[in-house]
Amino acid sequence: MKKGAEQEQDKADKRKAVLESIVEGRKMEAYAEHRTKEMHACWFCGTICYRKKPVKNIGSRWVCIDCLKELKEALETLSQWEESIAMQKEIVRQVDEGLNPQ
Numbered sequence: 001m002k003k004g005a006e007q008e009q010d011k012a013d014k015r016k017a018v019l020e021s022i023v024e025g026r027k028m029e030a031y032a033e034h035r036t037k038e039m040h041a042c043w044f045c046g047t048i049c050y051r052k053k054p055v056k057n058i059g060s061r062w063v064c065i066d067c068l069k070e071l072k073e074a075l076e077t078l079s080q081w082e083e084s085i086a087m088q089k090e091i092v093r094q095v096d097e098g099l100n101p102q
């Protein structure tokens with residue numbers, strides 16, 4: 001009688017252990033999924049951003065703070081850049097005219 005009860009207890013313990021390991025497995029899966037959701041690769045530089053590196057969602061892309069800073073700089077100096085492009089075009093035009101006088 002006592003032996004039978006012990007066997008039942010053993011079975012229950014084993015079942016409990018199996019259930020616990022399944023639950024642990026599920027927890028790990030959920031955690032991995034959660035982590036992956038927080039992880040984003042920067043569209044510009046490809047850096048994997050996870051917690052330590054701020055990353056911003058722009059449209060359907062993720063861009064890290066470093067690239068955003070560079071982008072901001074590029075935008076701030078855009079008119080300067082455009083001026084220098086226009087100047088270069090003008091120089092090319094003048095050189096062309098100098099080489100091909102009409």
Ligand SMILES: [Zn+2]
Nearest residue numbers: 042045064067
């Ligand atoms: Zn980046």
